[in-house]
Amino acid sequence: MFYLSHLPENPDGYVKVSTSTEWQGWIFRCLPRGLDREVRRRLISNLKHVLVGLELKAALILPHAQRGGGKSLLFEPYFHIMSFEFCVGVFSICEGIGSAIWLRENELDGAEANRIGPNEWKPSLLREFDPAGEFRLDAHVDRVKSVRDKLHQDRLGARENIDWHAFSYENAFVPALSALQCLLHKEEQSVPVSSNLKA
Numbered sequence: 438m439f440y441l442s443h444l445p446e447n448p449d450g451y452v453k454v455s456t457s458t459e460w461q462g463w464i465f466r467c468l469p470r471g472l473d474r475e476v477r478r479r480l481i482s483n484l485k486h487v488l489v490g491l492e493l494k495a496a497l498i499l500p501h502a503q504r505g506g507g508k509s510l511l512f513e514p515y516f517h518i519m520s521f522e523f524c525v526g527v528f529s530i531c532e533g534i535g536s537a538i539w540l541r542e543n544e545l546d547g548a549e550a551n552r553i554g555p556n557e558w559k560p561s562l563l564r565e566f567d568p569a570g571e572f573r574l575d576a577h578v579d580r581v582k583s584v585r586d587k588l589h590q591d592r593l594g595a596r597e598n599i600d601w602h603a604f605s606y607e608n609a610f611v612p613a614l615s616a617l618q619c620l621l622h623k624e625e626q627s628v629p630v631s632s633n634l635k636a
Contacts, residue, residue, distance in 0.1 A: 454492040455629035460485040463627040467534050467620070469541040476537075476547035484533050488634070491526045491617070494519055495633050498610055517604035520613075524584040527613040530620065531578055535562030555582065566620055577616035584609045 464481050472480070498519055535558030540547050542561055559578060567574035584603055603609065618636040621628050628635055 454489060454496060455632050457485040457489050459629040459631075460488045463621070463624050463629075464488075464534075466624040466627050468537050471541050471546055472537055473546040473548035480533050480537060484530055487526050487529050491523060491530075492633055494523045494526070495614070498523065498606070499633070516606075517609075520606060520609040521584060521587065521604045524581045524609050524613045527617050528578075528581050528585045530617060531562055531581070532558060534620065535559060538562060538565050566623055572615070572619040572622070574616055574619045577612045577619070580608075580612040581616055584613070 461481055464484050468477060468480060498516070532555070536553040537547070538561040539553055539558045540551065545551055559575075562578070563570075563575055566572075587603060614634070617634055621635060625635070
């Protein structure tokens, strides 16, 4: 089972996040061999910056959610938006790595810019990171996708119909962090030491 970690802080009290370079090793180890060189380069470049962004969001969300001792940092509506953004970032990580795995399972290297849907990459991701269902990655990815898809509902002009409780700490952030921690667990020796995303 995964648990939320405490936030590592530097002596000045500011939350320390990793550099994007520190994330390259973990991403490299999670991607299968045989991808087109440029596809691999772009994936690593994109995902490492998403991960640093997730660290920053977690650094704001966790103290706010845990409140007390003057730790509340966010205006309440922005707290929900931040949780939504965290889900979008985690979905990007799952989609990027899952798609890379699916490509190699199908003897493709990505050079043809193949379009890969969630129904294709998600089973590949589950086989690689949670084959026995021990960490409930399947359910967590579904929840993350559900929260992320609220954006499409808004595009249809249905903003007033969005249940904003869907963006709460328990309904959005916790499943997203649990999904991400399941991925991080596989190559945890390569996760930046200072990261606040670790289990």
